[in-house]
Amino acid sequence: ALERAGKLVKVVDKENRWKDTRHEIREWITENCVNDGKFVKRPGSNEVDSALLTLPLYGFVEPDDPTFLSTLREIENTLVVDGQAKRYRRDFLGEAKYPFTLASLWLARVYIKLGRIEDAERIISGILETTRGTYLVGEHIDPRRKVFTGNFPQAFAQSNLILALNELAEAKSVAPDDEGQ
Structure with missing residues (x-):
């Protein structure tokens, strides 16, 4: 969702803060929601x-x-x-x-x-x-x-x-x- 929102605001928001937030969320998920080598529900x-x-x-x-x-x-x-x-x-x-x-x-x-x-x-x-x-x-x-x-x-x-x-x-x-x- 943030990727698509980022595309929409790219025209208005030249800094593309959505992209940074998207990467932060991705990093958090990979650090906190991977257990035994697989993604988990929480x-x-x-x-x-x-x-x-x-x-x-x-x-x-x-x-x-x-x-x-x-x-x-x-x-x-x-x-x-x-x-x-x-x-x-x-x-x-x-x-x-x-x-x-x-x-x-x-x-x-x-x-x-x-x-x-x-x-x-x-x-x-x-x-x-x-x-x-x-x-x-x-x-x-x-x-x-x-x-x-x-x-x-x-x-x-x-x-x-x-x-x-x-x-x-x-x-x-x-x-x-x-x-x-």
């Missing part, structure tokens, strides 16, 4: 949150950053259920019951950036199948029953479905043609 924690999947989506790190890749493995091992990603393991209400559609789409978009196209396609296909042809997505997904739960339709998930589909199409259009080789 200082002093060892837990991951699927929101950390947005780090390469918004340019905080490169997708192949070693700390991020460790974070991704931890998310895959602890939060992915039936091919879809829960946002977190627990919150103040208890155990997260269903995967969070938005988190699953973040995961698909990360896979696209890493060239893991088939993994991304599996996630997106599972979500599209659940729409039953309406192409509207809900907040959570019960991947076993193939139904959405929670808020429906859910705008943030819907916009990320569009982003994921566009990024997938772009990645597939620049991928080498395996059949012609």
